Every structure is written in C-alpha cells, then in structure tokens.
Amino acid sequence: MPQASEANNPQCRSFGKEPSITEKDDCLHIKRSPSSPQGGPKKRSAFEDLTNAKQGQDQVSKKKAGKVVGKKTQKSVIAQETLKNEENNLKSTEPKAPLEHQDNAGVQKKPKRPVPTEEKAADVDKSVDPKLPDYDEVDEENLKDPFLNAIYVNDIFNYMKEREKQFVLKGYMEKQPDLNIEMRGILVDWMVEVQENFELNHETLYLAVKLVDHYLALTVCMRETLQLLGSTAILIAAKFDERCPPCVDDFLYICDDAYQREELLSMEVNILRTLKFDINIPVxxxxxxxxxxxxxxxxxxxxxxxxxxxxxxxxxxxxxxxxxxxxxxxxxxxxxxxxxxxxxxxxxxxxxxxxxxxxxxxxxxxxxxxxxxxxxxxxxxxxxxxxxxxxxxxxxxxxxxxxxxxxxxxx
Incomplete structure (x- = not known):
C-alpha cells in the first residue's frame, strides 16, 4: 500500500494549478505490470517438451520396413497417407505387369512415387479440407494454458461488444453551467499523472475516465468539486481492477488536502448510486x-x-x-x-x-x-x-x- 510521503506519492498539486513534470529519467517511475510495454513474465508450459509429435512420426516410419524416415512436417505425413490411400484404391484398376517385371518371389513391382514437397503437401491438405477459413486461428496455441482462457475469449469479447450499447455517451458539456471542455482535459491530464505515479494499471485509468464522463452526463458538477470527482473515480476504478488499490488517505494527499475524508467517501457513494453500481464499462x-x-x-x-x-x-x-x-x-x-x-x-x-x-x-x-x-x-x-x-x-x-x-x- 503506497504511503503518503513525498518520496512515494505523486507531487501534490491542486486542480487549478498547472501540472509540473520534471524531465529527470532517474526519478521517473514507470509501471512494470503485465499491461505495460515491457510486459509481464512470459508463461510457458512445464511439459512443453513432452509431446507426441515424434510418436506419430515413428508410427509412419514403422510402416515402411527397411527404410529410415527422417523428420517430416505434419503436412508431409498427411500427404504421404493420402497418396498411400490412393495407391490402395488403384490396385484393383491397374493392369498387372508382365512376368519379366516380377521378382523371383512373384511379387509385382510398382514404380516408386516421389515424396511430395511442402507445396504439394499443402495442395493435398486443401484438397482434403476445401473449407479452410481465410483467417488465422490465433487462440489455438493457447488452448492448453488455463490462465489465458482461450476457450472463452471470443465469448468474452462478444459480450463486451454487446455491453458497449448500454454505455453510449452523448455530449453533456452544455448541461454543465460551471464546466467547459478545457477543464475536463486538464482533469484527465492530471489523472494520467496519478495513474503513472501510483503505478496503476492502464485499465484503471481508462475506467476512471469513463466513470467521470458517465457521471457528468447525469449530474451537474461544480468546478470546485471536479478534482474530487476525478480522484474518487480513480479510487473506484482501482478497487475494481487493482490487486492492491491505494487507500483513501493517498487520494486526499494528492489533492493537496483540499477535501476532507468524509467528502471523498460521500462522492464515492454518490457516483455508485448515480451509475446504479454498474461500473463494468468496456474500455x-x-x-x-x-x-x-x-x-x-x-x-x-x-x-x-x-x-x-x-x-x-x-x-x-x-x-x-x-x-x-x-x-x-x-x-x-x-x-x-x-x-x-x-x-x-x-x-x-x-x-x-x-x-x-x-x-x-x-x-x-x-x-x-x-x-x-x-x-x-x-x-x-x-x-x-x-x-x-x-x-x-x-x-x-x-x-x-x-x-x-x-x-x-x-x-
């Protein structure tokens, strides 16, 4: 939990003051979370080397006695099996070779077919399944990782697209007699600073801005409480998305003690009641x-x-x-x-x-x-x-x- 001190908290500044940002890389704190550009720790399966790829190849090689079959791609194996089936189907229709083309055991010899290349194997694959999709299946490689929810990912994002229709915003600034577009931009700029200094997820920032806009679309707000609205929106979004959200005292500190604890808690209840506690807004x-x-x-x-x-x-x-x-x-x-x-x-x-x-x-x-x-x-x-x-x-x-x-x- 961040402490309210000069070293660990963002610079205190009131809403009406211009934000001060120093260009010292040594003092810059950047979010090191899975949503950051640096990314989180890469996942890998503990049994990623134990596959049955070689077993399938060994079964194919056993069918060809006396021959050593090297490593082949999956497409080449499928192509060989397809050609073998075609040979079996053509046995009854092909004419028998004369006696001089048979060996001592009386077994008829057949001309050897060349092993198909990768391009020919791909053609055979298309002939086997002509209804292949023209897009890539991007989630197949993650089906075995339960943490990625690859089975449900399409359903999740389809549900989020449906919920978008419930949160359509329209212009609301003409309904705010004491606010203007410039004030809203300055508030969001300050919220970006808070997100970066508290090292919050970017989802928290986006959700907080959404909460501000939806609240202003339904309720008249005065300019002296606009910063209180922004800080409270970040608090709610952090509780929704963060594992360890900042405490109330931290948000009072970043507002330069311009508001009391009871005012922030009252604003939190007011926002939630105004939005009917439905804050899972797609961002x-x-x-x-x-x-x-x-x-x-x-x-x-x-x-x-x-x-x-x-x-x-x-x-x-x-x-x-x-x-x-x-x-x-x-x-x-x-x-x-x-x-x-x-x-x-x-x-x-x-x-x-x-x-x-x-x-x-x-x-x-x-x-x-x-x-x-x-x-x-x-x-x-x-x-x-x-x-x-x-x-x-x-x-x-x-x-x-x-x-x-x-x-x-x-x-």
Missing part, C-alpha cells in the same frame, strides 16, 4: 490488447497504438466513440505508421469491422497527431516520449494526402 484498452494479439503486432506497434488511444482520453469529441471501434482504428493507424500493412481478414473476423468502417475515425486520429499539443496537456505526450515506451510520441504522423491514397487502395 478501449482491453479491446486494443486483444486486437494487437490477433494482428500479431510487436510490442512497439502496440505501444504506438496505446499512445494514440490514450491521447483520445483528453479529447472531448471522442467520448461518444465505441471502445471497440476506437481500439480497432488506433491499431490500424499504428500499422500504417509503421508500414506493416493494413486490415487483414483475420482482424476483420475478430474485430467485426470492415476497413471502410474505420476510415472516418482513422482520419480524425491522424489529425489529432498532427494538431499542435496544448501546453496544459503534456502528461500523455511526455509519458510516451520516454525510452521505456520506445519514444513512440516522437514518430511523425502520416501525411494527409498519403493517408488518403492508402484509404483509396483499401476500398
């Missing part, structure tokens, strides 16, 4: 990690997509975008910025979005990268400019005309 970060796995993107490409997605948290005009569509568009833009191709049939299958469905949002995200950063909103750009995050914030965006040419090719 873009979870979809983004799933889609990056389906694309088999490397860590740097995923981090670039995370940077684009996290920038949208501060922008009010992205609040009504669905989490799954936003995650898919951020990944597609990252793939294009890294020149790693475009939307594949595999991504279309697992995301449920055609490439043309993402074009409009893709253009807006690219313009967001092109726009001049606000001097008051530095936390996200400074965070992803660090070498731990591969300095993805320094990657230039795609030229607008070049992006339009690429989108024409996609259609």
């Amino acid at each position: 873009a970060y979870r979809f983004l990690r799933r889609y990056a796995k389906c694309a088999r993107a490397n860590l740097e490409t995923l981090t670039l997509a995370r940077y684009i997605c996290e920038l949208t948290l501060q922008e009010y005009e992205f609040i009504w975008e669905s989490a799954s569509k936003l995650a898919a568009s951020c990944l597609l833009l990252a793939l294009k910025m890294k020149e790693l191709g475009g939307w594949t049939p595999t991504l279309e299958h697992y995301t449920g979005y055609h490439v043309t469905d993402l074009h409009s949002l893709l253009r807006r995200l690219n313009l967001l990268l092109y726009s001049k950063p606000d001097e008051k909103l530095k936390a996200v750009r400074y965070k992803y400019a660090h070498k731990v995050f591969f300095e993805v914030a320094k990657i230039p965006p795609i030229d607008v005309l070049k992006l339009e040419d690429q989108l024409k090719v996609d259609t």
